Amino acid sequence: MAGADMDPRIEEHARILVDWSTEVARGDMVLVRATPESHDLAVAVTRRATEKGALVMVTMQSDEVSRAFFDAADDETLQMVPRHARALADSVDVVISLAAPLNTRALANVDPRKMMLASKATQEIADIVLKKRWCVTVHPCRALAQQANMSLEEYQDFVYSATLIDWAAESKNLYLMKEHLERHTEIRYVGPETDLYASTEGRVWVASDGKHNMPSGEVFTAPVEDSVEGKIYFDIPFMFGGRVIKDVRLTFEKGLVVDYSAGQGEESLKRILEIDEGSSRLGEMAIGTNRGIKKYTLNMLFDEKIGDTVHCALGRAYEECNGRNESAVHVDMIKTMHEGEVIAGDEVIYSHGKYFFEM
Amino acid sequence: MAGADMDPRIEEHARILVDWSTEVARGDMVLVRATPESHDLAVAVTRRATEKGALVMVTMQSDEVSRAFFDAADDETLQMVPRHARALADSVDVVISLAAPLNTRALANVDPRKMMLASKATQEIADIVLKKRWCVTVHPCRALAQQANMSLEEYQDFVYSATLIDWAAESKNLYLMKEHLERHTEIRYVGPETDLYASTEGRVWVASDGKHNMPSGEVFTAPVEDSVEGKIYFDIPFMFGGRVIKDVRLTFEKGLVVDYSAGQGEESLKRILEIDEGSSRLGEMAIGTNRGIKKYTLNMLFDEKIGDTVHCALGRAYEECNGRNESAVHVDMIKTMHEGEVIAGDEVIYSHGKYFFEM
Numbered sequence: 210m211a212g213a214d215m216d217p218r219i220e221e222h223a224r225i226l227v228d229w230s231t232e233v234a235r236g237d238m239v240l241v242r243a244t245p246e247s248h249d250l251a252v253a254v255t256r257r258a259t260e261k262g263a264l265v266m267v268t269m270q271s272d273e274v275s276r277a278f279f280d281a282a283d284d285e286t287l288q289m290v291p292r293h294a295r296a297l298a299d300s301v302d303v304v305i306s307l308a309a310p311l312n313t314r315a316l317a318n319v320d321p322r323k324m325m326l327a328s329k330a331t332q333e334i335a336d337i338v339l340k341k342r343w344c345v346t347v348h349p350c351r352a353l354a355q356q357a358n359m360s361l362e363e364y365q366d367f368v369y370s371a372t373l374i375d376w377a378a379e380s381k382n383l384y385l386m387k388e389h390l391e392r393h394t395e396i397r398y399v400g401p402e403t404d405l406y407a408s409t410e411g412r413v414w415v416a417s418d419g420k421h422n423m424p425s426g427e428v429f430t431a432p433v434e435d436s437v438e439g440k441i442y443f444d445i446p447f448m449f450g451g452r453v454i455k456d457v458r459l460t461f462e463k464g465l466v467v468d469y470s471a472g473q474g475e476e477s478l479k480r481i482l483e484i485d486e487g488s489s490r491l492g493e494m495a496i497g498t499n500r501g502i503k504k505y506t507l508n509m510l511f512d513e514k515i516g517d518t519v520h521c522a523l524g525r526a527y528e529e530c531n532g533r534n535e536s537a538v539h540v541d542m543i544k545t546m547h548e549g550e551v552i553a554g555d556e557v558i559y560s561h562g563k564y565f566f567e568m
Numbered sequence: 569m570a571g572a573d574m575d576p577r578i579e580e581h582a583r584i585l586v587d588w589s590t591e592v593a594r595g596d597m598v599l600v601r602a603t604p605e606s607h608d609l610a611v612a613v614t615r616r617a618t619e620k621g622a623l624v625m626v627t628m629q630s631d632e633v634s635r636a637f638f639d640a641a642d643d644e645t646l647q648m649v650p651r652h653a654r655a656l657a658d659s660v661d662v663v664i665s666l667a668a669p670l671n672t673r674a675l676a677n678v679d680p681r682k683m684m685l686a687s688k689a690t691q692e693i694a695d696i697v698l699k700k701r702w703c704v705t706v707h708p709c710r711a712l713a714q715q716a717n718m719s720l721e722e723y724q725d726f727v728y729s730a731t732l733i734d735w736a737a738e739s740k741n742l743y744l745m746k747e748h749l750e751r752h753t754e755i756r757y758v759g760p761e762t763d764l765y766a767s768t769e770g771r772v773w774v775a776s777d778g779k780h781n782m783p784s785g786e787v788f789t790a791p792v793e794d795s796v797e798g799k800i801y802f803d804i805p806f807m808f809g810g811r812v813i814k815d816v817r818l819t820f821e822k823g824l825v826v827d828y829s830a831g832q833g834e835e836s837l838k839r840i841l842e843i844d845e846g847s848s849r850l851g852e853m854a855i856g857t858n859r860g861i862k863k864y865t866l867n868m869l870f871d872e873k874i875g876d877t878v879h880c881a882l883g884r885a886y887e888e889c890n891g892r893n894e895s896a897v898h899v900d901m902i903k904t905m906h907e908g909e910v911i912a913g914d915e916v917i918y919s920h921g922k923y924f925f926e927m
Contacts, residue, residue, distance in 0.1 A: 236648070240652060243628055245628075251633055252630065252636045259636065259641050260640045262644065263645075265633070265637065266627065267629075268626065269602055269627060271610070274610055274624070276611075277612070277618065281615045282618050285621065286621050289595070292597050293656055296656060297655060300651050301652045
């Protein structure tokens with residue numbers, strides 16, 4: 210599973226995670242969250258982080274272990290705070306998560322109520338981790354290849370094409386885009402069946418350049434909640450609760466979804482919109498820039514960063530954008546823009562296959 | 569790797585670890601140290617511990633991760649205390665280690681000096697764990713089957729025959745033996761090429777009934793250091809530093825080895841005896857009782873517990889026996905006793921295939 214015949218791309222992936230994403234330095238306590246399937250990447254990350262003078266500890270995140278927990282736990286157990294996991298989170302400087310499930314559907318049929326109880330009990334640990342240097346990535350494995358409709362070899366090429374890129378150059382472009390977007394207080398997506406407007410006054414555009422997500426490649430903000438007007442057609446499918454939803458069309462008035470349809474999974478879309486007050490408003494508007502991602506794979510870590518796309522999320526906004534929309538969910542939906550434009554105030558940010566800095 | 573088709577023996581193994589060995593109870597914070605190869609047992613242990621109302625966290629112990637650490641670490645890094653691992657150890661009530669390497673020789677060629685530096689830096693963590701409820705076991709995997717000269721299926725039968733036994737009954741016998749041994753202050757092993765004597769005055773016999781080692785099945789003590797006299801022939805091979813040593817013959821005077829030979833690996837035996845002052849004295853004398861272990865496999869967790877055997881260890885004595893011998897090593901050597909006797913004072917404890925309670 211590792212060693213002399215290790216794919217050199219695994220070592221390169223590890224270098225990006227350690228050197229670029231989390232900037233591991235001497236004396237750092239590093240937590241690597243691995244799975245049995247991402248063991249080899251854990252070895253490579255350990256090697257690189259140790260070269261930097263850090264100490265690595267590896268935990269095993271297994272959906273099958275989690276499934277056993279959910280199946281066996283009573284309510285009292287579900288609501289206990291895992292003090293050992295909290296002590297560990299408190300004591301680390303860096304958290305690197307190497308997702309690679311044995312079976313992407315291992316948790317498919319767990320009672321959502323049980324999941325919510327456990328999620329509340331561990332929220333404080335998630336909050337601790339968000340204050341550290343942290344990054345989430347994927348190690349290519351058979352279960353993810355299967356979900357992406359590819360052979361393992363094809364999926365390896367897919368993942369490394371998306372991640373092993375020049376992040377310094379990508380970062381420069383993203384920060385340039387952030388700078389231009391923040392000169393204006395309005396954003397507009399125009400294209401086939403689409404003309405969506407929002408105010409971004411007082412909001413921050415975040416340049417996501419691979420520090421927390423690997424791969425990344427997007428700029429995102431939270432629109433002013435009541436300002437969203439118009440309609441948009443999302444042509445890229447996505448998953449919610451294990452179901453595929455595609456060809457979503459939404460119409461907004463004063464920030465609220467007033468009309469909707471889906472070519473597939475309309476019932477699921479309806480359920481999303483009815484979850485709470487925030488789930489029928491946008492919490493995010495964003496522009497994807499990663500041209501190393503060649504196609505959608507129903508994995509949001511990748512899909513929302515596809516180059517020449519925009520995406521919007523129903524539900525919870527990110528604090529770092531000064532967003533205020535609150536919701537139990539955050540559901541991203543993506544639109545290709547080869548035939549469209551992104552306009553900020555009076556400035557064309559993207560048009561028909563080109564970002565402004567390529568025009 | 570798990571789930572519906574899980575070998576029911578894995579679930580039974582988990583029940584023994586959780587219910588008998590570590591007595592997991594509601595509210596316990598449990599740390600499971602797994603490897604990619606022992607993932608399925610980690611799932612089963614999580615299920616059982618969760619049924620008891622405990623919360624399980626799983627870490628990944630990988631010799632290949634450790635190898636990457638040793639290869640990449642400079643001296644400063646080797647000597648750092650892993651504060652995250654210490655915080656985790658501090659915060660748990662129970663530690664269950666599920667050994668199952670991908671390759672038993674992954675650490676074979678690491679510089680021993682590096683290993684010693686890291687071992688010193690992590691000693692305090694090992695000491696913390698020893699104060700918890702802890703247990704070490706093996707999950708059958710291909711690397712261990714290979715080392716044991718068996719197919720995986722044969723090795724599974726071997727492991728479960730040794731572990732899935734009536735530990736309450738075994739415990740009763742072991743405590744009875746401890747009681748009888750502690751009525752006396754002398755111990756003597758007699759048999760082919762063997763007549764070894766030691767004083768056990770002021771020493772404790774420990775009944776090892778599966779609380780810390782699974783499998784277990786031995787009573788052990790630390791002999792009075794200068795009292796060991798006579799000779800012994802160890803007919804079961806063992807490993808030291810990756811080499812097999814067999815047919816060891818030792819002669820003692822006033823506690824010290826004054827003559828030695830080995831049918832194979834005599835150079836390694838010589839090296840052991842020369843490590844330090846304590847390594848040419850006995851730190852342990854013990855009687856193995858586990859008749860579920862059908863043959864030696866060069867894995868001391870099993871070999872020293874084989875029924876109808878005795879073993880002695882050169883080097884470090886255990887505190888819990890009131891032993892005082894100090895050494896950097898503790899090297900166990902085993903002798904079958906079907907043709908021998910164990911005598912405590914004037915009482916025959918074992919003779920020619922029978923323990924006293926079977927006579």
